Amino acid sequence: MGVAVVPPRAGSASASPAAGAPAPAAGAPAAVEARNLSLVFDTDDGPVQALSHVDLTIRPGEFVSLIGPSGCGKTTLLRVIADLETATGGTLTVKGMSPRDARLRRSYGYVFQAPALYPWRSVARNVALPLEIMGVPRAERRRRVEAGLDLVNLAGFGNKFPWQLSGGMQQRASIARALSFDPDLLLMDEPFGALDEIVRDKLNDQLLRLWDRTGKTVVFVTHSIPEAVFLSTRIVVMSPRPGRVHDIVDCDFPRDRTLDIRETPEFLRVAHRVREGLRAGHAYVD
Amino acid sequence: MATRATPVVVVVLAVLAAWYVAAVAMNADLQRQAFDTAGTADAAWPDFVAGTWSQAHPRLPAPHQIAGEIGRSVFAVAPTSKRSLVYHAGITLEATALGFLLGGLFGFGLSLLVVHAPSLDRGLMPWIVASQTVPIVALAPMIVVILAQVSVTGLLPKAVIAAYLSFFPVAVGMAKGLRSSDPLHVDLMRTYSASRPQVLRLLRLPASLPFLFASLKVGVAASLVGTVVAEVTKSEDGGLGARLLAGSYYGQTVQIWAALLVAALCGAGLVGLVSGVERLVLGRFGGGR
Ligand SMILES: Nc1ncnc2c1ncn2[C@@H]1O[C@H](COP(=O)(O)OP(=O)(O)OP(=O)(O)O)[C@@H](O)[C@H]1O
């Protein structure tokens, strides 16, 4: 569909293709592969260990949620993958490349914990920002912005400025912005944290269908256990600082699952295991 | 409307009242001498007060004397006459505008350099700051002489002195403005691996607009000060500064104050003009906060 940047598929072939995912090319590199990843922040009050020995492989087409107590390093892990932060130990590849190369090739779309819209741009021009930077022609830009705003139910709000929108609407605009250039890896940091339950359900459903339809890889940070279980193919439970992977829970619901599965025993079983993991994680410190 | 104007009116009235009282105090000696020589030392106090407000060469002229002088030299003489304050204000504004343009562009250029090359920041900033610690009154004649050596005369030397004062607030304000972007907004640009010029055009410049206008307001006022100082040095060309010099040479305090007040009005007008442009531009860039 005329994407400006063609993400390369070449690279070291290490991970096996995900079962059930819409056939990523055989031998395609892992979307994210972290080995023994650590990050220590140097602060004025001494070093802060934000990530400690994180091992994680995310295959193309997976939907992986990161869940864990506040301050455990979820945002930090996402930022390392996005090359906004540099790990101080271990190795990390993103689509078989170094995080830096992956960033330079615009391999991912990032949804920040805050909307981060530019206040001097209208909503439509905010959504168009990455397209402008990537040199997408004006007509194509307009078409994609319209489709994007439609997708997040903001049709008709394109000419408003961010301060004229509610917090939840702003966050939806930022999701449209991340989707506008059609990256096949989405890094989402609590994108629905500011939304009410009903809108959240609706957007969860839409995100899931988008993921199912497009085969994108999603790394998704959340504090909500039901949200994680409903959306994910795997849930990474992190323990409090220094952030490490406490448990990885498989979620084998069909890709075209609907919100109804939340009533099934299987759903409750997985949710229970995630909750136990979070509890046990807390026990490390307290 | 009325409620918004009230504080302004109250302040103006208070200033005027204080001014009239000060004029009596400042001019009392002269008035006493004048009555002594005229042999009317026993004049009643209302006459005395009225006298302090109507001297030909008062130490501190009363507001209505200054207003009268401005009225005469604005309306009673042709705007092309050398005795017209409009004529002199025009000369001053011309050099101010050119100096502001030069200084603004230079300051803006400096801010770009300083922000994009940290080594230049350390290398240049001390000099930029030092440049403003030299008293402009001492520097102005030298600039005029040096530029005359390379046969630059007329409007330009005055504009250069105006630019010398106005580039500083623009450079410092814009350097701060260009660095004021929200870190998250900068991160966003990184995720798009935007080029430096793109980051400048799409993020840093628009984010710095409030700083730009704040520093332009200071800059345009500084430019006016620089021009007036230059005109005191180069008084043969005329201008409000030349009027100040001539007034003090001949002890024409009323003329000095009239020129001062017109200069202040020019300054207020220029700042108002920048504010108008600011409202227009910020309105197009999202308006509310
Ligand atoms: N730039 C930084 N400098 C120093 N310390 C930092 C920095 N960024 C994060 N930290 C620290 O690293 C730890 C992990 O932070 P992070 O933002 O990744 O947590 P989080 O899991 O996303 O929390 P939340 O759920 O509240 O968003 C925290 O203790 C935080 O104080």
Ligand SMILES: [Mg+2]
């Ligand atoms: Mg976070």
